[in-house]
Amino acid sequence: MLRLESLEKTFNPGTENEVRALQQVSLDFPKGSFTVVIGTNGSGKSTLQGAISGALDLDGGRITIDGVDVTRWPEHRRARLVGRVFQDPFAGTAPDLTVAENLALAEKRGRPRTLAPLLRGARRGAWRELLGRIGLGLEHRLDDPIGLLSGGQRQSITLLMATLTEPSVLLLDEHTAALDPRSAELVIALTRRLVEGCRSTTIMVTHSMRQAATLGDRLIAMHRGGVYLDVAGRDKATFSERELHGLFAQMRRDDRFDDEAVALARSQYR
Amino acid sequence: MSLLLATLAIGFVFAVLTLGVFLSFRVYRIPDITADGSFPLGAAVTARLLKEGWDPWSATAAAIAAGILAGMITGSIHVRFKINAILSGILVMTALYSVNLRVMGASNLPIDASRTVFAPLESLSGRIFGESVQLFGRTVPSVDLGMFLGTAFAAVLVGVALTWFLHTELGSAMRATGDNPRMVRALATSTDRMIIIGLAASNALIACAGSLFAQMQSFADAQMGIGVIVLGLASVILGQTLVGPVRSIGLAVAGAVMGALLFRLLVAIAIRLGLDANDLKLVTAVVVLVAIVGPTWLAARRPRARKEAARAAA
Ligand SMILES: Nc1ncnc2c1ncn2[C@@H]1O[C@H](COP(=O)(O)OP(=O)(O)OP(=O)(O)O)[C@@H](O)[C@H]1O
Ligand SMILES: [Mg+2]
Numbered sequence: 001m002l003r004l005e006s007l008e009k010t011f012n013p014g015t016e017n018e019v020r021a022l023q024q025v026s027l028d029f030p031k032g033s034f035t036v037v038i039g040t041n042g043s044g045k046s047t048l049q050g051a052i053s054g055a056l057d058l059d060g061g062r063i064t065i066d067g068v069d070v071t072r073w074p075e076h077r078r079a080r081l082v083g084r085v086f087q088d089p090f091a092g093t094a095p096d097l098t099v100a101e102n103l104a105l106a107e108k109r110g111r112p113r114t115l116a117p118l119l120r121g122a123r124r125g126a127w128r129e130l131l132g133r134i135g136l137g138l139e140h141r142l143d144d145p146i147g148l149l150s151g152g153q154r155q156s157i158t159l160l161m162a163t164l165t166e167p168s169v170l171l172l173d174e175h176t177a178a179l180d181p182r183s184a185e186l187v188i189a190l191t192r193r194l195v196e197g198c199r200s201t202t203i204m205v206t207h208s209m210r211q212a213a214t215l216g217d218r219l220i221a222m223h224r225g226g227v228y229l230d231v232a233g234r235d236k237a238t239f240s241e242r243e244l245h246g247l248f249a250q251m252r253r254d255d256r257f258d259d260e261a262v263a264l265a266r267s268q269y270r
Numbered sequence: 271m272s273l274l275l276a277t278l279a280i281g282f283v284f285a286v287l288t289l290g291v292f293l294s295f296r297v298y299r300i301p302d303i304t305a306d307g308s309f310p311l312g313a314a315v316t317a318r319l320l321k322e323g324w325d326p327w328s329a330t331a332a333a334i335a336a337g338i339l340a341g342m343i344t345g346s347i348h349v350r351f352k353i354n355a356i357l358s359g360i361l362v363m364t365a366l367y368s369v370n371l372r373v374m375g376a377s378n379l380p381i382d383a384s385r386t387v388f389a390p391l392e393s394l395s396g397r398i399f400g401e402s403v404q405l406f407g408r409t410v411p412s413v414d415l416g417m418f419l420g421t422a423f424a425a426v427l428v429g430v431a432l433t434w435f436l437h438t439e440l441g442s443a444m445r446a447t448g449d450n451p452r453m454v455r456a457l458a459t460s461t462d463r464m465i466i467i468g469l470a471a472s473n474a475l476i477a478c479a480g481s482l483f484a485q486m487q488s489f490a491d492a493q494m495g496i497g498v499i500v501l502g503l504a505s506v507i508l509g510q511t512l513v514g515p516v517r518s519i520g521l522a523v524a525g526a527v528m529g530a531l532l533f534r535l536l537v538a539i540a541i542r543l544g545l546d547a548n549d550l551k552l553v554t555a556v557v558v559l560v561a562i563v564g565p566t567w568l569a570a571r572r573p574r575a576r577k578e579a580a581r582a583a584a
Binding site for chain 1: 435438439443445446449453460517
């Protein structure tokens, strides 16, 4: 269970570059739910993820995970409860370390880093099986430096690493955007399998209307730092890829109008 | 022969220093200039404590502890106040100059050669080998052999320990921090803490080298830290060139040790050939510059690489 209460974030306040990236955002995410977030460029999707992961300081609001107020926790402490996959496929792994070493660091997430050998008692067999199921021939590469692998391979492993300890919250920020179409397909299939197989409360940002239409049990559209649309369950299922394209085009038009006009347009989708 | 042994003995002590620089420079990509202060700090603390009547082992351990403290201060300034790592090092190095003078109470402090960690080794060597030894057909004072073996043991021990350490959970998290700090934070480990621990360990080794060097030379001097970081970098880079771009940490560590030895030998030869010792630092700095810039410069001038670069730009 993840609860966001009145999150507020303004970049460059008081200057002409002022951006209200989050405007009183309040959302509840039930345990194990899978939410897809869409929205135009600059609508605040990454800011929202940064706020949850602690990579970003909020101006106001409260974040609780499973009832624990984590608003003041620094990023690394919050990461005990929050797994993340970034847009940059190279951002989630340490290139000079081997695949096994990367996995081992992820498996010991949240535990103190001790003077025990990192790979002692490593679950090589289990890892090999997990890697094998990705279907990219990674099961034989446990001892290769991960920097030798392709972006798609590394992003798949990052996804494994993020879910290995089943964190309370899983954040995916356009994690297929930098991949070629085939790799993106594979990573999405893996996402579906891993997210459905774990109890992590998942929030996935995407620009792919196809992904938005076919994944998750809830859809949130963000616009100008606020929630434009929030549908779940059967209501979400009724949104086809084409309708989402229509919604998106509408939001993009709204970008050119002021807030009042936006409120009017939005009421049509209620 | 005796000269060679003495040169290598110094080389082994500088290998310990080089492994400290290896940790900050290769693992974190920080050329930590605190070294110029923590090397003489190790020497000063040891000389002072020996003068106070401490036994050599405790005095050496205290020097290491002082190095840990120096590294922690540099690391803390860097991460807590978000000050550039090099500037943090410069601040601590400068402060340590005064600290070292205070510790010694003078700019130079002699050490009684019969009360160092090497003394028992030298007498042991004397008991085993007698007054002198035949080595490759030359006569060598057994004292020099003892010193050589002792320092070699120290360097190998530190190298093995460092290799082991870099494979532990902590050491691996430190390597990952140098590689990709964002990933380490996402895996719930404080990169700030990793950097502080890393710089502490690095300066511990450097202060240890300073302590050993002082005991070897029978004095500590406030000026003995000048250029230590460049010397360490030269050895690290030389070692990297020797073993090539290797994946194995053990090999990279061994390369750093060999780099330190080779560098020491080259310096001894250059001085023998008539290089003015006063010009040594200038030559070292130029060597480091060439070693860092050379490979990329050469690669860029190779016709094929240039063609590829042009294609990439197009
Ligand atoms: N560090 C920053 N400093 C200043 N402004 C920022 C910063 N980060 C984000 N912004 C601004 O905040 C707004 C929201 O940005 P955010 O990255 O959350 O958008 P997004 O929805 O993720 O967009 P995209 O689809 O392009 O990834 C944008 O106007 C952006 O320019
Ligand atoms: Mg974004």
